[in-house]
Amino acid sequence: MKDVLYREQKEYLESFNNETNKLLLEMEEFADKNIVPILSRDSAKLMELLVQMYKPERVLELGTAIAYTTIRIAGNLKKGSKIHTIEFSEDNEKLAKAYVKKSGLSKKIRLLFGDAKEVMPGLKKKYDFIFLDADKEDYLALFEMAMKLLKKNGVIFVDNLLWHGYAASKEVPEKYKTSTKYIRDFNKIFMNHPQLNTTLLPVGDGIGLGIKIK
Numbered sequence: 001m002k003d004v005l006y007r008e009q010k011e012y013l014e015s016f017n018n019e020t021n022k023l024l025l026e027m028e029e030f031a032d033k034n035i036v037p038i039l040s041r042d043s044a045k046l047m048e049l050l051v052q053m054y055k056p057e058r059v060l061e062l063g064t065a066i067a068y069t070t071i072r073i074a075g076n077l078k079k080g081s082k083i084h085t086i087e088f089s090e091d092n093e094k095l096a097k098a099y100v101k102k103s104g105l106s107k108k109i110r111l112l113f114g115d116a117k118e119v120m121p122g123l124k125k126k127y128d129f130i131f132l133d134a135d136k137e138d139y140l141a142l143f144e145m146a147m148k149l150l151k152k153n154g155v156i157f158v159d160n161l162l163w164h165g166y167a168a169s170k171e172v173p174e175k176y177k178t179s180t181k182y183i184r185d186f187n188k189i190f191m192n193h194p195q196l197n198t199t200l201l202p203v204g205d206g207i208g209l210g211i212k213i214k
């Protein structure tokens with residue numbers, strides 16, 4: 001698998017990591033050992049800063065995994081604000097429940113179990129901040145649903161838009177061809193969406209950041 005940054009730059013940025021939260025460190029270690037894809041530290045830090053700056057009252061996450069980013073976001077929400085997060089893997093849902101309990105942030109987190117494509121039509125109230133981090137073949141469908149659920153001036157944050165470097169690469173290994181096509185198709189729509197002002201940041205695996213202007 002490729003990296004978006006050169007190794008030297010990646011290591012330099014990592015040298016500034018000063019995470020001290022024991023639960024987050026434990027979760028990072030668990031994810032690493034068990035090959036659970038979670039948001040990279042630099043992207044997670046960017047997301048935390050955006051949450052601190054933007055102060056969303058209602059956050060929606062599509063793709064909980066073990067609730068690493070759910071807990072990071074919840075830890076930065078103001079009193080009374082909430083994150084709803086959707087996951088369809090039973091194993092991940094169990095792990096997420098246990099970690100959320102351990103975090104002491106249960107009051108700020110609502111775990112929703114099921115395929116986001118089926119759960120989202122049942123969500124009626126709009127959100128201030130939506131984080132899309134699910135299966136790549138679902139990105140377009142989930143994005144379209146997310147746009148309906150995003151408030152005007154709301155923020156959308158999407159992971160993996162440089163897709164290990166393959167989104168921009170001429171040579172894509174067979175194994176990544178289909179997923180790379182999904183990401184490239186998604187990027188064209190995301191970056192040219194008439195209701196969004198967007199950018200694609202070379203942070204982590206490539207972060208798509210947008211604000212709903214219309």
Ligand SMILES: C[S@@+](CC[C@H](N)C(=O)[O-])C[C@H]1O[C@@H](n2cnc3c(N)ncnc32)[C@H](O)[C@@H]1O
Pocket residue numbers: 037038039062063064065066067068069070086087088089092114115116117133134135138
């Ligand atoms: C990249 S991981 C999420 C990581 C998490 N956001 C974090 O950074 O800590 C993607 C997760 O989304 C789940 N997922 C993928 N497609 C989904 C869908 N359509 N509905 C619900 N969950 C989905 C997968 O089971 C997986 O646990």
